[in-house]
Amino acid sequence: MPNFFYYGQFNQKQGPVNEQQLKALAAQGVLGPQTPLETDSGHKGTAGQIPGLFPAPAAQPPAPNPHTTSRPAGNQTTPPEVSASVEVPKTDGGKAVASLVCGIMSLLGTGGLFILPLIGLFLGILGLKSSKKRIAIAGVSLNGVALVLAVFAVIAIFYAIQVAPCGLLSLTCGIS
Numbered sequence: 001m002p003n004f005f006y007y008g009q010f011n012q013k014q015g016p017v018n019e020q021q022l023k024a025l026a027a028q029g030v031l032g033p034q035t036p037l038e039t040d041s042g043h044k045g046t047a048g049q050i051p052g053l054f055p056a057p058a059a060q061p062p063a064p065n066p067h068t069t070s071r072p073a074g075n076q077t078t079p080p081e082v083s084a085s086v087e088v089p090k091t092d093g094g095k096a097v098a099s100l101v102c103g104i105m106s107l108l109g110t111g112g113l114f115i116l117p118l119i120g121l122f123l124g125i126l127g128l129k130s131s132k133k134r135i136a137i138a139g140v141s142l143n144g145v146a147l148v149l150a151v152f153a154v155i156a157i158f159y160a161i162q163v164a165p166c167g168l169l170s171l172t173c174g175i176s
Helices: 020-030 093-106 115-127 132-164
Strands: 007-008 012-017 037-041 044-046
Touching: 007 020, 012 020, 093 115, 093 132, 115 132
Parallel strands: none
Antiparallel strands: 007 012, 007 037, 037 044
16 A cells, blocks of 8 residues: 555645545535545545545435335235325416517507407416416406406497497487
8 A cells, every 4th residue: 555645636636645544524514426536656546445535325225216105015005105295397488478469469459449458368367377476467468458448448339329220420300
């Protein structure tokens, strides 16, 4: 066995240390199995190659096979364990943004009377499960306002037709 060792730490050569000091450094966690070592005679390797420097790893039991279930002795069977909690993954928020755009377009009057606000409301409700929940809430709100305004517009149109059957601006209705 060599008399002295040099070890690599922070990209610098440290040492020389004797075998007892090397064991103390390994016990303190300064050296790991992959720490580079060099002997005083110039041989290079790692600290893990020195016999007895690190304790042998404990034998680990084999991992259970997920395709088989262990059964207790006898005729009893146990059902496999089922997780009670299921996490719903969040989407990226495209439906929330589409709902907001539908709401803005509906309020600007470019989306038909009921079609675009209904589509936007539907997309906004689906978008509430996304990561952009605030945008979805804004979309649902705008589309709700657009639907209420559309209902008022339809009521106003029917009222105008009932009040002025010959035309809204006709002043000569029924006069010959």
